[in-house]
Amino acid sequence: MTIAYPNNQALQNPQPVSPPSGAQRPRLTFLGTGYLGATYAVCFAEMGYEVLGFDVDESKIAKLSGGEVPFHEPGLDELLRKNLGTGRLRFTTSYEEVAAFGDVHFICVGTPQRPDGPAADLSYVETAVTNLAQRLTRKALIVGKSTVPVGTAEWVEELVHRFSPAEAGVEVAWSPEFLQEGFAVEDVLRPNRVIFGVRSEWAQGLLYAAHKGVFDLAQNEDREVPVVVTDFATAELVKVAANAFLATKISFINAMAEVCEASGADVAQLARAIGYDPRIGNKFLRAGLGFGGACLPKDIRAFQARAQELGVGEALRFLHEVDLINQRRRQRVIQLAAELLARHNGPAGPDLSGLKIAVLGATFKPNSDDVRDSPALAVAHKLYRTGATVVVYDPEGMALAERELPEASYAKTLTDAVTGADLVCVLTEWEEFRHADPVALAELVAGRRVIDARNCLDQLVWVRAGWQYRGMGRPALT
Ligand code: UDX
Secondary structure, three states: EEEEEOOOOHHHHOOOOOOOOOOOOOEEEOOOOHHHHHHHHHHHHHHOOOEEEEOOOHHHHHHOOOOOOOOOOEEEEHHHHHHHHHEEEEEEEEHHHHHHHEEEEEOOOOOOOOOOOOOOHHHHHHHHHHHHHHHOOOOOOEEOOOOOOOOOOHHHHHHOOOOOOOOOOEEEEEEEOOOOOOOHHHHHHHOOOOOEEOOOOOHHHHHHHOOOOHHEOOOOOOOEEEEEOOOHHHHHHHHHHHHHHHHEEEEEEEEHHHHHHOOOHHHHHHHHHHOOOOOOOOOOOOOOOOOOOHHHHHHHHHHHHHHHOOHHHHHHHHHHHHHHHHHHHHHHHHHHHHHHHOEEEEEEEEEEEHHHHHHOOOOOOOOOOOOOOOHHHHHHHHHHHOOOOEEEEEOOHHHHHHHOOOOEOOOOHHHHHHHHOOOOEEOOOOHHHHHHHHHHHOOOOOOOOOOEEOOOOOOOHHHHHOOEOOOOOOOOOO
């Protein structure tokens, strides 16, 4: 059933549900204070809820309690400090406190790829749910937000029934999230849809109450928030299907980039031209270095693994191809580097020893410090393996990048990174790189060669400043 809040009057006031704690509005807890849980905790406090964030990591909780966001997310620091000040937002490492406080418990822990294969590792979900369930003494709703294989919600329900006291009547619901790093605050306060995977009127009513802040904000701004009320399996699939679609869209345009490279066409113009068709749309159609991050790569792999288990592996076989196209873009940068530096690119890769390469960008996308499965760092590593001296600069991701790729050298500024470089590779489209002055940089480098792996620079301006420019899926201008 699809309904739109707040304008659908009939559904605006579903069965009122009183929070089991006796509070006026449901008290919310968020278990796992990574990018997802911390952002949700802060934003729901901002919407007026009493919120308790939980994590097993004491240093993370100490930082959050002290008003420091342990990762880079625009706008979140201010909101955290503001809401700690109101007293509505607190953080803890105690399951007892979470159990005693909350009416609705959101499970926001990570579900990384298992080290031994493509499937998702559900051990953090299991730990959070079992530890919470055994401490609950009254009715509550446990809501899964983590991205999980279809079927997980039912398993969580079994865990809850096994570990929580039967008389409490604890229920489970599933409500996936779609926040994008860099826009996380906006995505939580103003979601483009909300999904309620529920099994009872009570769960739906309490979830509605727990999201009333979202609907009220929309009403004030004269917007609607579509709500899809559905079963567990559909709710779980919504998330992975959406991410599979986004990954496919990116790999589609990157496959076109390969064809453009072979035929002399320009993928940026091609994307613009097909994107004007509203059935296709121009979003997520930027060809370049492909997708990375903590979600898309692992989600498409876990989705395939789950489909295989369900006996429908063939249906998702194309996602394997999506993954391969994505990986090939990384290799393409090495090929372009060899071409520009006039070195032979043999089966073992080119030998670029004795050359200095400036790598601009380490994070998987701009406005984030996240380097998990970052295409930029993967390319930096490949460049390092060619024997070149690789000097990395990133506006926000340096600390995490150094931990992930200690083999590379790190420069404090863009200028330091490019000084004396034989080749400059722009691997993440930070504003600072887009607006860099090619005339000034030309004076610093040893060779005016640039690879624009995100197609984010003005090709003509760079060529006019004397640079040999190579983009992705675009013919070389001279
Ligand atoms: C993604 C989904 O967008 C979000 O809804 C979900 O909740 C989590 O996963 P995120 O990982 O923050 O969010 O990043 P996103 O903005 O989707 O970008 C993913 C990757 O795709 C980045 O590496 C980005 O550079 C790349 N990308 C994106 C492209 O290469 N081309 C595009 O056109 C768009």
